[in-house]
Amino acid sequence: MMVRLKRRRRYKTTDSRHHYRKYPNLIADVVPSRPNEIWVSDITYVETDEGVCYLSLITDTYSHKIVGWAVGPTLETVYPLNALKMALATIDDVTASRLIHHSDRGCQYCSNEYVSELKKRHVNISMTQSGDPLENAIAERANGILKVEWLYKMRITTRDECRSILDRIIDFYNTQRPHMSIGMQPPEAVHMQTGEQRRCWKNSWAMG
Template sequence: MLDLVAKVREDHPRMGGKKLYYLLQEQFMTQGIKLGRDALFDLLAANNLLIRRRKRKAITTFSRHKFRKYTNLIKNLTPLRPNQVWVADITYWFTEAGCLYISLLTDAYSHRIMGFAVAETLATVHCRCALEMALRQISKRAGRHLIHHSDRGIQYCSQEYLAPLAAWHVQVSMTENSDPLENPVAERINGILKQEYLSHQPVRSLDEAQQHLERAVFLYNYKRPHLSCNYQSPDEAHRSWGPLERRRKNYYKPPGGDEPKVSNFRTTTETVNADPDYH
């Protein structure tokens, strides 16, 4: 049993118990193993194999600038097709080579990473590289029906970044404040990449970081079952159309609030995990 877990975690070293259980069910049946999800969690816990979420923060957004800030166009919007809404964000990555910055463009419907870049600075050019990677995958006709959503960081408000969006006729949407509920998909993907694929990697140079990021995006897009996409990989979900059944729920506790807030996309009535630090 533990050998099966170890084999999956060769490629997905920080994959949580729910997705492990989903991926291993077929092998359980083939080998005549009868094991429920709770029993698998107990087995992982007994062998110190549950994954503890890592918490460390760096500032990546500077929004006190002179550039125009756009309206939030995706309030209460649930995407029903790929390339309807893309969400953009920058996240930090602490490595042996220092603090690096990852720029990501993600499809809000399929959760497929469309564009990415890693750099040693927060310069706009790196965000634009991720954007141009994503735009190369669609036609300008498709761009007319696409919304690009981001925070109000100076990179996303600059003309250097907005020019390609204008060329593809993409609508621009931005958050109104720093509430993670205004960009929940981007926040979630940041955490998955770092916690499950990148945080444990020894990185001594920018070239090594690029290699690790490329592999992480490949595994995430094509191999990892996604609870927000009914256990499909993001690439599989990107070929779908219409509502996707959601198997998980993001809860964010607002500062000073008693009740958890729920993200805008694909609401369900799932309960909060008893211990959010482990999965």
Template sequence: MTTLKERYKRISLSRLCLLFGMTRQAYYQHYWNFEERQFEDSLVVNEVQCIRKSHPRMGGRKLYELLEPFILEHQIKMGRDALFELLAANHLLVKRRKRRVYTTQSFHWLRKYPNLIKDLTPERSNQLWVSDITYWKIVTGYVYISLITDAYSHKILGYQVAETLEAIESIQALEMALATLDQPIDELIHHSDRGIQYCSQGYVKLLQDRGIQISMTENGDPLENAIAGAAPLSE
């Protein structure tokens, strides 16, 4: 008993073309076009690999600009989208490096304060304030948000949104938080990382003038600042 595969082997090309409703000329034209596309793709891939040797991080758009003379010279019809698909199929697209945003700059000469809140569990509001800076990605870049949070209630007492990380922005957030106090608070601790904003003269003076104790993380690691955190609000 013959198999289906063996039966098709006995069918001539003319018979197959008739079965699929195409001429022998159309079949050969399709085959030649396929072979030609494969050859052109191979030429482009080889050229890209040569460019990658000198420019391993070059993006697809820049590559297309460099390849245009080569594509025209070899009369290859290939648009930018087709090039991107070819690069992806051959694993030649460059992965974007995720930009890391740093909101803490703790390598400075200003005085840094000891950590006063080890093993401290707040038992009331206005016992411990935690300060930090997070960021929000927008179309044009990033905005930075200075926050003052009450560790007991988790209420945000002060905030300031700005396009820079200048100390004045954190100072304005602190002033907003201080305005919520109707009277001086005994034993209030302000905790933050060792960022230059919190060690600045203006920020420290505001705290000292109100009799607020200053506490900072020991190594500048924002992960120590568990309540406020330094993670982005949104991507």
């Protein structure tokens, strides 16, 4: 079902060479048993005829639901912060205090503005300790699915069109696309559940 696609230009989305505090990894070997236990964040890029867009995603590790997202023309912190605010608006303060937010150690996630928003809601902060994608595998997988299954197959002319397309794709991803890693259910359905999910594969990285 997957076709080999022409190699595309790569854009750097992570800059961890900064003076901000970097936090330890709190989720190593943790298997989530409920929604809103661990969120993972990532930034990826989408090409348009008008120029590149940067997509910030926040994904729940239990349900694989994209709970927050934002898209913008630059890597400025405002866009990941908008995605975070979208996600935080879906939960109450008690849930937030039991949540771990995990990300890479990029300057956006370590910035004063982003960390302040997490601390304001008493969210626990976790970050990767190396550049290995496996340290943030579910976040990487979510943006990979959006690209390979939809975005790489489209020609997007403007950044405004990109935002509109992403709105439709993310809604479909959340509400209709079945995932092998959560028992061939869509994320929205799993987000209403608790307990261990039945997986339909053995390799934890290979399938979505």
